[in-house]
Amino acid sequence: MFNHSRSFISGLPRGQKVPDDPEALFMLSGYSWKNKAFRVWTLHYDRSVHGFTFRPAKEWGGQSAGSAKLIAYSGDEAPVQAAKAKLVAVLRDRSKLAEGSFDMEPLEVLRDLIRGGAHPSIGGPIQVVKIYEHANAVPVGVYWPDKESGTVSVLGRPLMSYEKTQWGVLDPDAPARAYSAPALDSVASDESISEEPAG
Template sequence: MIIAAIKAADVHLPSETRALGLAKFKTHLVTILNQMQREVHNFVQGENVPDITFLLGGYDWKLKCFRLWRLQFDGSRDSFIADERTGSNSFGGMGKIEIAGDQEWTQEMRERLKILVQTKYGLDMRQPISARFDMEPFEVIRDLLRKSNANDSIGGAPQGVKIYQYLNSGDIGVFWPRLTDGRLFLSGRPLLDYERATIKSVLDPDSLNSTWLSGSSVDAASNMNRANETAFKRAEDCGENTESMIED
């Protein structure tokens, strides 16, 4: 179904050229999922309800905003339905967020994310009032993956996609498990030593600094170290400026 969704965007001319608005593409995608479900005739008795949830998100150029849907099979309707996330999902005013997966892990992620956000932005998650999600969801996923073992239903390197307002997207490269002793992963796979890649965003999972890559994993590590040094120097300079202002 995921492959069908990707192909749907590639073969349908209005979506390929971005003439199709995000909401209409969502409807087109749900129609495809339901068609695929109806085409399955040899399922085991009682196993015709797909136990799967999809998250669909992107930038709506018509409404000039990011939108997010949860696509799930509704047994009572015998079809996939899409529910749009309009609020912050019980996370104060932090912004739109949707979580999908095994119930055990979605619950733990919600609990950990709430603790982290409240630590940073107060119990009401609104201090300051302008507070919004930054990298907190990634930090929680990172920690959950690091503590997982072979018996858990999650594992491996985190995967990410950056969505831009100009109707484009790009996979995020992640050094895993750490920058110092890890490898560069893209879409859950470590790049081979001889591979040369162009990646718009490469992430250090600990400092949360990012850089770009046009080359090998070694080049990415070098770029990342420079980015971390620059960020550290900038933080030092800001600290010195603050002290100077207080003294004055």
């Protein structure tokens, strides 16, 4: 679809026969029934084939038996490199560099980079989507900039006072637990929600 759409670009500058190589990256994530595992693919433009192609994310190397970590990054080079370095430091500090799997460490790293303000190309409320093996995906709210603010954002947008989210809300400073959030204008509840979404 991307390559087909690109073929219709017109109105190029005089003398230019083909559009410039796009720098856009797209990420697709989900559960693969074929492989019985979660997968991440990066859609990128490959100059060698003159078109968009997919690059699958690979498991993090150097893991002990029974350990598995899968992560992919997208964005400007400086914040991506900062995120990689910080994630390694966090995992090393928790003795998880070669053991276990990810919990909420990637979210914590993103939170700290946004709050730090050193990379203006990233910012705003963190966006979280939970993907299930049974082909469901649900947006999870995030208290932003923190739980004390009482402001809930879903998919990067603060909810209006009359809006509700049924999938729970994460505290970015304690992301291992989700809270119910009946509405933005009510006080945040300390009642934890079920791991499975209601439905």
